[in-house]
Amino acid sequence: xxxxxxxxxxxxxxxxxxxxxxxxxxxxxxxxxxxxxxxxxxxxxxxxxxxxxxxxxxxxxxxxxxxxxxxxxxxxxxxxxxxxxxxxxxxxxxxxxxxxxxxxxxxxxxxxxxxxxxxxxxxxxxxxxxxxxxxxxxxxxxxxxxxxxxxxxxxxxxxxxxxxxxxxxxxxxxxxxxxxxxxxxxxxxxxxxxxxxxxxxxxxxxxxxxxxxxxxxxxxxxxxxxxxxxxxxxxxxxxxxxxxxxxxxxxxxxxxx
Amino acid sequence: xxxxxxxxxxxxxxxxxxxxxxxxxxxxxxxxxxxxxxxxxxxxxxxxxxxxxxxxxxxxxxxxxxxxxxxxxxxxxxxxxxxxxxxxxxxx
Numbered sequence: 285x286x287x288x289x290x291x292x293x294x295x296x297x298x299x300x301x302x303x304x305x306x307x308x309x310x311x312x313x314x315x316x317x318x319x320x321x322x323x324x325x326x327x328x329x330x331x332x333x334x335x336x337x338x339x340x341x342x343x344x345x346x347x348x349x350x351x352x353x354x355x356x357x358x359x360x361x362x363x364x365x366x367x368x369x370x371x372x373x374x375x376x377x378x379x380x381x382x383x384x385x386x387x388x389x390x391x392x393x394x395x396x397x398x399x400x401x402x403x404x405x406x407x408x409x410x411x412x413x414x415x416x417x418x419x420x421x422x423x424x425x426x427x428x429x430x431x432x433x434x435x436x437x438x439x440x441x442x443x444x445x446x447x448x449x450x451x452x453x454x455x456x457x458x459x460x461x462x463x464x465x466x467x468x469x470x471x472x473x474x475x476x477x478x479x480x481x482x483x484x485x486x487x488x489x490x491x492x493x494x495x496x497x498x499x500x501x502x503x504x505x506x507x508x509x510x511x512x513x514x515x516x517x518x519x520x521x522x523x524x525x526x527x528x529x530x531x532x533x534x535x536x537x538x539x540x541x
Numbered sequence: 542x543x544x545x546x547x548x549x550x551x552x553x554x555x556x557x558x559x560x561x562x563x564x565x566x567x568x569x570x571x572x573x574x575x576x577x578x579x580x581x582x583x584x585x586x587x588x589x590x591x592x593x594x595x596x597x598x599x600x601x602x603x604x605x606x607x608x609x610x611x612x613x614x615x616x617x618x619x620x621x622x623x624x625x626x627x628x629x630x631x632x633x
Contacts, residue, residue: 332633420633445550445630470600470629472551472589477632484633511602513627515549517559524602524609524627 288321289314292346298390302344308502315500316344322499323347325412327400327428329380331363331484332442333418337380338366339492340416341388345499348384349412351396351404352376363481400424405431414495415439417462418488420477422469429454429462433535438498438505441465442491446478447516449487452507452526453494456535459509460526463534483516542567544618546578547625555586571615571624572597589628602627 294302294316302316324345326333329352337350356364356371356379364376371379377397384393394411398404400419409415409431417428417439425441432439432454439454441462454461490512497503511524530536547560565574576595579587592598596612603610604625610616 328633330633418633420631422629422631425631442633443630444632446554446632448549448553448630449632450630465600465602466629467599470589470598470631472585473629473631477630478554479632513549522607524604526609 289318292317292321294320298344301390305343310502311500315502318500319344319496320346322413323349323411324495324499325349325408325415326351327415327417327424328352328419329364329366329376330360330418330420331365331479331481332444332488333416334364334366334380335485335488336416336418336442336492337384338387339489340495341384341391343492343496344388345391347392347394349394349396349408350377350380350384351398351400351408352380353398363479363484365481365485400428402427406435409435409437412437414499416491416495417441418443420475422466422473425462426469430534432456433461438495440491440495442487444479444484444487447480447483448514449483449490449516450511450513451487451490451494452511453498453505453509455505455508460528461532461535464529464532465511465526467529467532486514486516542618542620544571544574544620544622544624546575547623549626550628550630551589552586552626552628555583555589565618569618571603571618574618575626590626600629 306312306316324340326337329337329350355373356367356376360367366380366383368379377395381393381395405427415432415437417425419425433456436456441452443450494505494507498505511526514521542565543562546563548556563574606623
């Protein structure tokens, strides 16, 4: 996926840390080097983006850009595993950076103490090889989607509600984008929603594996153009094909051939 | 004729049930049948499912017997059809 991997080498310490995952078929040392050469942007590091960032750090991504505004609230702590109880009232980004660094000090981390907006999306996306969309508001998701399509960056779309979750891999120019799936700002969506951390983390882990496959080249992204929807009440998982819309305002063929 | 309607996301939350059996009249469309159903729930249920003109919102994914259905060309209902309604979600 990225040519920078040829200039990257692994230290003995890194080989020791990542040895067991380098045994995975199709990954190996080459996959690990590609991951180390890569930068991922994670939009919000709450119940979903927190485990995304943590798993990317665990796997040895080279650089993480983590964007999350605001201060830790008590109600964050049932799911936001990068936040700690002693940080309530303090900026979330401080806890996020500290926890990630403690877990894997080899990962370079850029913390952004704000959420994704129309104003900052272009710059943040430009610095990343891949983007993980984990925000709880559609306006943030749509802003990120627009920039990923414009800059041709793959975006892993992850979301949840209650005991349900979904993941879709967006490859601009090849697959449906978020605006193909949701051509309008869905009415009735509220910032507050029922959530267990484990349901969010399930979407996070599924999404991270799509990203690792894309970045390392170990396998095709299985959810490119397909929405994986799961229901942890029934433990049903279903892949739903999502087609590009020719009239999509974001990725429609006329505007973005 | 009876169809099974399965709710996901906020629709499940608002309906307080996973699914239900809906009796449909002969030649009744899915839209018409679900507009009747929506009347039994909080107004937010109908707002998520239908646009102001009464058509299905583009942000709702509809599966009929587990296959995605094109909202502009929904097939006639058949007895025993399983209709799944997936509204947009963005929880993180």
